[in-house]
Amino acid sequence: xxxxxxxxxxxxxxxxxxxxxVERAVRAALDSARLADPSAELTRMxxxxxxxxxxxxxxxxxxFSEGKVIVVDAAQDVSQxxxxxxxxxxxxxxxxxxxxxVHSGGGRSKxxxxxxxxxxxxxxxxxxxxxxxxxxxREAFVRNEVRTxxxxxxxxxxxxxxxxVGSDLRELSSAATQLVSDSGGxxxxxxxxxxxxxxADVTGFAVAERAVAxxxxxxxxxxxxxQQIGVPHVLVADALADAIRTIARVAAAGRGNPNQxxxxxxxxxxxxxxAQGQVRGWGPDGLADAMRIVARLNAxxxxxxxxxxxxxxxxxxxxAAAKESR
Numbered sequence: 449x450x451x452x453x454x455x456x457x458x459x460x461x462x463x464x465x466x467x468x469x470v471e472r473a474v475r476a477a478l479d480s481a482r483l484a485d486p487s488a489e490l491t492r493m494x495x496x497x498x499x500x501x502x503x504x505x506x507x508x509x510x511x512f513s514e515g516k517v518i519v520v521d522a523a524q525d526v527s528q529x530x531x532x533x534x535x536x537x538x539x540x541x542x543x544x545x546x547x548x549x550v551h552s553g554g555g556r557s558k559x560x561x562x563x564x565x566x567x568x569x570x571x572x573x574x575x576x577x578x579x580x581x582x583x584x585x586r587e588a589f590v591r592n593e594v595r596t597x598x599x600x601x602x603x604x605x606x607x608x609x610x611x612x613v614g615s616d617l618r619e620l621s622s623a624a625t626q627l628v629s630d631s632g633g634x635x636x637x638x639x640x641x642x643x644x645x646x647x648a649d650v651t652g653f654a655v656a657e658r659a660v661a662x663x664x665x666x667x668x669x670x671x672x673x674x675q676q677i678g679v680p681h682v683l684v685a686d687a688l689a690d691a692i693r694t695i696a697r698v699a700a701a702g703r704g705n706p707n708q709x710x711x712x713x714x715x716x717x718x719x720x721x722x723a724q725g726q727v728r729g730w731g732p733d734g735l736a737d738a739m740r741i742v743a744r745l746n747a748x749x750x751x752x753x754x755x756x757x758x759x760x761x762x763x764x765x766x767x768a769a770a771k772e773s774r
Contacts, residue, residue, distance in 0.1 A: 456481045458541045460548040461567045464577030468617040473575040474519055474548055481517045481546045488515030488546070495526045500533040509542045519548040523563060524555040531559045531566070538570045553578070580617065583716050586610060593621045594635055599628030601635040607718055608640040611653050614683045652679060652687030659764045660691050660726050660738075662771035667764045681749040681756040688767060689742040691726070696735045698723035729771055737770040 457480070462473040481488045491506060498506075498520065506518050520534075534549075541547070549572070555561045568574060580586055587606050594601040601609070601624075613623045623643075624635075631639040655674055658667035674684060698720060701709050706720040713720065745763040753759035 454480075454484065456484050456546050457571075457573045458546055459538060459567065459570060459572040460546070461564060461572040461574045462548060462550045462577060463553050463564055463574060465552050465579045466577045466617065468621065469575075469577035469580075470550060473577060474550065476575075477519075477546060477548045477573075478517050481515055485515030485544065488517050488544075490517045490519065492519040492521060494521045495523045495530060498530055500529055503530060503533050504537070507537050507542055507545050507547060509544060515544045515546070517546045517548065519550065521550045523549045523551040524553070524560050526555070526557075526560050526563055528557070528559040531563055534563075535566060535570070538567075582714055583719060584714070586615060586620075587716065589617060590620055590624055593624035594628055597625045597628040599624075599631070599633040599635055601627075602637075604637040605635045605640055607716075608637040609635075612640055614652055615686060616683070652684040653691075655684050655764060656687040656691035657726075659688060659767040660695060660730075660771065662729060662768050664765055664768040667768050668761065671760055671764050675757050675760075681760060684760050685742070685745045685749045685763075688763065689746060692735070692738045692742050692767065694719060694723045695727050695730055696739065699727045699730060699735065734770040738767050741766045741770065 456477075460473070460477045462470055462477075464470065478488075478490055489510075493506075507516070510516060534547075538547075549563070549567055551560075551564055553564065555563070580589055587610065590606050590609055591601060609620065609623060609627070613619050627635045627639060627643055630643060652674070655667060655671045658670050661667075671684065694715070697713055697715075698709070701713060703724070706717045706724065709715075709720045710717040741763050745759060748759040748763075749756050
């Protein structure tokens with residue numbers, strides 16, 4: 449006899465702005481609902497498109513008792529009217545209906561800010577999807593992706609993979625899964641370099657390293673090769689900005705034990721050690737110039753420049769020149 453499917457939780461709160469994690473959380477809620485009812489129908493709407501009557505219709509039971517999964521997106525824009533309608537419904541939720549509320553965690557109105565707490569109180573299953581910005585969190589993400597794929601990865605492998613792929617979570621996840629498959633489950637630095645040989649040698653990070661070293665010729669050659677193999681402009685700009693910010697923070701912190709400074713600066717020790725080597729030759733004026741350059745480049749690669757290839761080449765040469773400023 450087939451065991452009865454587990455009844456899905458009727459309410460989920462997906463909280464945060466990390467797009468990949470948000471989509472995974474929504475998918476997990478849908479998959480859970482379809483374990484109980486494979487025919488469960490998905491409806492997804494932005495909260496700004498909802499009215500109270502429309503919401504009432506969405507969450508009403510199906511005429512033929514078919515399951516429903518209702519996803520309400522961008523709930524940080526919710527009105528008090530919709531909050532009231534949601535809470536009224538949750539006081540007596542319908543059988544077979546799973547409600548998934550996606551909320552950034554912010555919001556301008558009192559109603560929007562209060563909604564997550566109200567949903568928690570109503571018994572929502574909460575999935576935190578905070579933006580991954582800290583290096584330590586990105587490293588933890590990589591380790592978890594490898595583990596989820598059935599493999600294991602050492603610290604050097606994590607560093608090499610992030611250096612090779614960049615900060616995009618979707619690309620990191622895809623690369624981690626592929627590496628586990630290709631390596632038989634054990635991922636180390638050599639496996640990453642071997643798999644990404646064509647790409648690992650020329651990434652945004654490679655361009656940034658040569659630029660902050662003040663090597664104009666090598667920086668220009670590397671950025672042009674990166675352009676030829678299709679490294680996205682945004683990744684090069686992000687890597688350059690990250691390198692400059694890291695050098696500036698390490699320079700301001702002064703000389704010290706990398707392990708101790710790592711805790712103070714919120715960086716992994718390897719990154720502090722690397723920046724301590726790069727900081728030599730950089731003066732306050734040069735770093736200030738470089739910060740202005742990468743800020744301008746950030747805007748240019750996101751649409752302000754008519755030719756982003758030229759914008760990156762110019763910024764790379766200017767950063768390399770800025771190292772000579774005292």
